[in-house]
Amino acid sequence: KQLKNITILPGDGIGPEVIAQAEKSIQAIAYRYNHDFSLDYAFIGAHAIEETGSPFPEETLRKCRKADAILLGAIGDPKYDEKFESDLRPEQGLLALRKQLQLYANIRPIKVYDNLTHLSPLKEKRIKNVNFVIYRELTGGIYYGKKGRYENGKIAYDHCVYSESEIKRIAILAFEAAMDRRKKLCLVDKANVLETSRLWRSVVKEVAKKYPDVETSFLYIDNAAMQMMNSPAQFDIILTTNLFGDILSDEASIIPGSLGLLPSASIGRNSCLFEPVHGSFPQAAGKDIANPMGAILSVAMMFRHFEMEQEALEVERAVDLCMKEGIMTKDLEVEVHYSCSQLGDLIYSII
Amino acid sequence: KQLKNITILPGDGIGPEVIAQAEKSIQAIAYRYNHDFSLDYAFIGAHAIEETGSPFPEETLRKCRKADAILLGAIGDPKYDEKFESDLRPEQGLLALRKQLQLYANIRPIKVYDNLTHLSPLKEKRIKNVNFVIYRELTGGIYYGKKGRYENGKIAYDHCVYSESEIKRIAILAFEAAMDRRKKLCLVDKANVLETSRLWRSVVKEVAKKYPDVETSFLYIDNAAMQMMNSPAQFDIILTTNLFGDILSDEASIIPGSLGLLPSASIGRNSCLFEPVHGSFPQAAGKDIANPMGAILSVAMMFRHFEMEQEALEVERAVDLCMKEGIMTKDLEVEVHYSCSQLGDLIYSII
Numbered sequence: 001k002q003l004k005n006i007t008i009l010p011g012d013g014i015g016p017e018v019i020a021q022a023e024k025s026i027q028a029i030a031y032r033y034n035h036d037f038s039l040d041y042a043f044i045g046a047h048a049i050e051e052t053g054s055p056f057p058e059e060t061l062r063k064c065r066k067a068d069a070i071l072l073g074a075i076g077d078p079k080y081d082e083k084f085e086s087d088l089r090p091e092q093g094l095l096a097l098r099k100q101l102q103l104y105a106n107i108r109p110i111k112v113y114d115n116l117t118h119l120s121p122l123k124e125k126r127i128k129n130v131n132f133v134i135y136r137e138l139t140g141g142i143y144y145g146k147k148g149r150y151e152n153g154k155i156a157y158d159h160c161v162y163s164e165s166e167i168k169r170i171a172i173l174a175f176e177a178a179m180d181r182r183k184k185l186c187l188v189d190k191a192n193v194l195e196t197s198r199l200w201r202s203v204v205k206e207v208a209k210k211y212p213d214v215e216t217s218f219l220y221i222d223n224a225a226m227q228m229m230n231s232p233a234q235f236d237i238i239l240t241t242n243l244f245g246d247i248l249s250d251e252a253s254i255i256p257g258s259l260g261l262l263p264s265a266s267i268g269r270n271s272c273l274f275e276p277v278h279g280s281f282p283q284a285a286g287k288d289i290a291n292p293m294g295a296i297l298s299v300a301m302m303f304r305h306f307e308m309e310q311e312a313l314e315v316e317r318a319v320d321l322c323m324k325e326g327i328m329t330k331d332l333e334v335e336v337h338y339s340c341s342q343l344g345d346l347i348y349s350i351i
Numbered sequence: 352k353q354l355k356n357i358t359i360l361p362g363d364g365i366g367p368e369v370i371a372q373a374e375k376s377i378q379a380i381a382y383r384y385n386h387d388f389s390l391d392y393a394f395i396g397a398h399a400i401e402e403t404g405s406p407f408p409e410e411t412l413r414k415c416r417k418a419d420a421i422l423l424g425a426i427g428d429p430k431y432d433e434k435f436e437s438d439l440r441p442e443q444g445l446l447a448l449r450k451q452l453q454l455y456a457n458i459r460p461i462k463v464y465d466n467l468t469h470l471s472p473l474k475e476k477r478i479k480n481v482n483f484v485i486y487r488e489l490t491g492g493i494y495y496g497k498k499g500r501y502e503n504g505k506i507a508y509d510h511c512v513y514s515e516s517e518i519k520r521i522a523i524l525a526f527e528a529a530m531d532r533r534k535k536l537c538l539v540d541k542a543n544v545l546e547t548s549r550l551w552r553s554v555v556k557e558v559a560k561k562y563p564d565v566e567t568s569f570l571y572i573d574n575a576a577m578q579m580m581n582s583p584a585q586f587d588i589i590l591t592t593n594l595f596g597d598i599l600s601d602e603a604s605i606i607p608g609s610l611g612l613l614p615s616a617s618i619g620r621n622s623c624l625f626e627p628v629h630g631s632f633p634q635a636a637g638k639d640i641a642n643p644m645g646a647i648l649s650v651a652m653m654f655r656h657f658e659m660e661q662e663a664l665e666v667e668r669a670v671d672l673c674m675k676e677g678i679m680t681k682d683l684e685v686e687v688h689y690s691c692s693q694l695g696d697l698i699y700s701i702i
């Protein structure tokens with residue numbers, strides 16, 4: 001019996017509520033498969049600022065470092081919205097977490113549920129068979145380059161920097177993933193304008209040689225932003241930079257018709273983090289109406305990362321069953337809806 | 352009788368064909384309103400590389416500088432697609448043109464034609480009443496910052512730089528445009544991560560004070576990429592940076608269901624350029640099947656810029672009439688379609 005240490009960062013807004021449901025799935029699997037999961041809790045985001053004065057306290061970093069996996073709820077509080085001068089913003093916690101644990105690959109699967117297609121802004125026939133995964137670089141690029149001002153603050157700059165090794169490590173992950181899927185990989189860049197994109201292209205072409213079975217293609221980000229809406233079913237694995245990935249993965253998240261169902265994983269060499277794609281959604285906090293499926297499916301991604309494939313499938317099947325039966329939270333616009341905690345309980349009992 | 356000098360850059364692929372139709376509209380208006388337009392021609396893009404060895408020859412620059420307006424077809428040839436090392440690429444011509452003439456604002460109106468909504472990937476009800484204009488900064492940001500390599504080419508960088516004055520001049524244009532429309536302006540940036548975005552936000556807030564009637568809002572680019580698909584009708588004027596504008600305006604262009612109908616203007620202090628949004632579409636070149644409406648509507652934008660409002664409306668009405676009657680090119684998937692030159696002739700005779 002193997003012990004897995006999971007550090008839980010409930011975070012802000014609806015974070016703690018959806019995480020509570022995700023924990024129920026962890027317990028159900030532990031019980032059913034006789035696994036041993038040890039859960040430990042830590043602060044992050046606005047909640048952490050209030051409790052400790054820092055959006056990413058030392059103790060949280062320590063607890064994350066020793067964990068086999070981190071489960072995050074959501075980060076963000078409107079109270080800090082326009083406080084750009086300050087380092088004390090919830091998002092700083094997220095950016096510090098990614099950097100310090102070197103979570104270099106953010107992975108977002110996009111799949112469509114047949115009985116939710118009416119919620120998608122895209123026409124039904126366009127989103128048929130959509131099933132792709134975005135690999136977004138998460139610890140480099142313009143997010144982490146030097147930034148500042150000169151000439152009395154009248155000129156601002158942000159430096160975008162990428163190294164061969166930063167590109168290579170995520171490219172390898174993405175090609176490996178393609179091998180397990182439909183063997184298609186598309187690099188999204190802006191190589192007709194950016195030098196960093198030209199480096200991305202040459203490194204990816206180099207890595208591609210080791211994966212002759214993978215059909216590799218290239219799209220400029222402007223074209224990709226169009227294609228993703230025009231014919232999203234063409235994609236299998238999308239590989240891209242931090243900034244382009246931020247944009248594309250949010251754009252992609254409208255395809256299934258609901259943010260609430262989307263899980264994500266962020267992978268580093270020694271750490272990995274799982275979190276729903278949706279934000280802290282403060283308007284819904286404390287009302288037991290949030291959709292816990294994104295968090296629950298993030299738990300499935302965590303099990304898969306633990307190489308507990310059976311357990312991952314179990315969780316995914318339970319979610320699929322609810323979706324098929326129309327057992328959903330209010331955000332999915334069903335006539336009879338269930339609360340966040342009811343869904344968590346139901347998934348628990350299905351497993 | 353006032354003389355207007357127009358420099359015509361037919362460019363590559365379908366460029367020359369659609370420009371030939373646009374010229375017919377110019378002639379029709381000249382005749383009907385007794386205007387005097389003097390047309391002069393120059394090379395740009397792949398065509399210019401072949402003829403002169405440069406994608407943006409000195410003579411073209413000279414002819415553009417002395418023109419009252421520039422009309423561009425399209426730029427790009429697949430032959431240069433992966434030649435990123437070379438400065439001899441067609442796009443370099445476009446980037447040089449923008450920079451040298453200081454065409455700092457790219458303006459793209461997005462409107463939906465009622466009888467084309469079936470072509471949009473978005474559901475009909477989502478695109479009802481869509482009518483917005485994107486103001487994209489066109490001569491600054493990461494496009495034109497320092498770029499290069501170090502450590503033997505293993506590290507690449509691109510610098511993004513913006514100054515107060517660069518932001519202010521396009522912000523004023525955008526607010527002025529908002530005053531003539533529904534008085535809503537949304538700045539799209541990434542102020543939670545980028546210093547340049549924070550400068551954008553503060554300059555735009557400053558300019559906004561002079562326009563108290565305009566409702567000003569702010570969206571992060573990732574959120575904007577979602578909102579644009581989820582509820583595009585919410586937008587009136589979108590103001591954004593060079594890179595975000597490149598992405599957003601291409602994404603927006605899928606809303607009407609066809610790139611072929613979209614015009615654009617690029618405005619500088621002393622120069623202005625008009626061009627269809629579509630590319631050089633080499634597969635269609637020489638077949639007389641390209642859609643000339645984007646080029647023709649660019650001519651309407653040119654007339655409006657000349658303060659020939661009546662003339663602009665005349666051209667737009669002729670296009671609207673064709674659209675209503677289903678008189679369209681093949682790309683719009685109509686059963687009976689017309690050729691590029693037939694449409695040009697028809698618009699000529701309607702005017």
Ligand SMILES: CC(C)[C@H](C(=O)O)[C@@H](O)C(=O)O
Nearest residue numbers: 091092094095246543544573
């Ligand atoms: C909150 C913000 C800094 C963050 C990002 O841009 O990476 C978010 O949009 C995300 O995608 O996780």
Ligand SMILES: CC(C)[C@H](C(=O)O)[C@@H](O)C(=O)O
Nearest residue numbers: 192193222442443445446597
């Ligand atoms: C060809 C390319 C350099 C150009 C750009 O990125 O600006 C194009 O995409 C555009 O939008 O006009």
